[in-house]
Amino acid sequence: MRIGIDLGGTSVAVGLVDDEYNVLYRTSAKTAGCKTDSELFEIINKCVYELFEISDISNDKIDSIGIGCPGSTDLERGLVVRSGNLPLSNSPVVSILTEEFKKKVYLDNDANCAAWGEFNSGIAKSVHNMIMITLGTGIGGGILINDKIIHGLENHAGEIGHIVVDINGKRCACGRIGCWETVASTRALIERVRSEVKQVPYSIIGKVVAENNGYVDGRTLFTALKRGCKVARDIFEDYLEMLSVGVLNIIDIFRPDMIVIGGGISKEGDTLLLPLREAVGECSTRIEISSLNDNAGIIGAALLYKK
Numbered sequence: 001m002r003i004g005i006d007l008g009g010t011s012v013a014v015g016l017v018d019d020e021y022n023v024l025y026r027t028s029a030k031t032a033g034c035k036t037d038s039e040l041f042e043i044i045n046k047c048v049y050e051l052f053e054i055s056d057i058s059n060d061k062i063d064s065i066g067i068g069c070p071g072s073t074d075l076e077r078g079l080v081v082r083s084g085n086l087p088l089s090n091s092p093v094v095s096i097l098t099e100e101f102k103k104k105v106y107l108d109n110d111a112n113c114a115a116w117g118e119f120n121s122g123i124a125k126s127v128h129n130m131i132m133i134t135l136g137t138g139i140g141g142g143i144l145i146n147d148k149i150i151h152g153l154e155n156h157a158g159e160i161g162h163i164v165v166d167i168n169g170k171r172c173a174c175g176r177i178g179c180w181e182t183v184a185s186t187r188a189l190i191e192r193v194r195s196e197v198k199q200v201p202y203s204i205i206g207k208v209v210a211e212n213n214g215y216v217d218g219r220t221l222f223t224a225l226k227r228g229c230k231v232a233r234d235i236f237e238d239y240l241e242m243l244s245v246g247v248l249n250i251i252d253i254f255r256p257d258m259i260v261i262g263g264g265i266s267k268e269g270d271t272l273l274l275p276l277r278e279a280v281g282e283c284s285t286r287i288e289i290s291s292l293n294d295n296a297g298i299i300g301a302a303l304l305y306k307k
């Protein structure tokens, strides 16, 4: 029995994973607003103790703990060097958890954990070369070649959200212009929906937003699409074009057996997948949606000991 911790920019999910790689129990909590790493780990530790409580499984039954963190990690020293939305700066994540739970603790980047989860027990189980693409606030990437995660120099490989697709485009949070995540992340999609709705508030998508009290998320566009909204259709076509440009770049570099799309909007399933395959065109690389969904990062983190 192992514990997998999937730390995201705004929340954390913790799961108890059995020897067949099933998530038996999970807990989660919001991490937004944490100012220090000790505040953050207070929340994470609480989730782990809650897990012991709801599962009735005590710490002495746990073989190891794995944690996936967003941002830049130093695997040798067990640190998160920095992390966009979280108060982590050279934070000794591994020793903090080891001290609390007295277990062997494994660390990797969150997208690598998602890729590792899909490879060990998800849709990519039968393949040797795969690229995981997680669509969220940014775009994360996990690269698995010949059954191994590729970490690169200083563990910085897989930053696929920052491949440049438009040198005249928008400035990215990383400082460069026209990174893929400025046009193909879920955040980019949400921003586009917001600005279109301002132009055409009486469109179907405008009504969807109004019904949600002005709130726009990754689902808004897909709800409007299902109601036959033309504005939503145009937004979606532009989005697919930008998503497919990046996917094609990745295919040309790695020619993997499989590309796995994860992150919140991957839950749209075939509504996203089928048009994406069409936009990419005839290709030997299989494009699939994550089969573990929200559990990919938890399972991958719990299985880091196998790396």
Ligand SMILES: [Zn+2]
Residues within 6 Å of the ligand: 161, 162, 172, 173, 174, 175, 176, 179
């Ligand atoms: Zn960038």
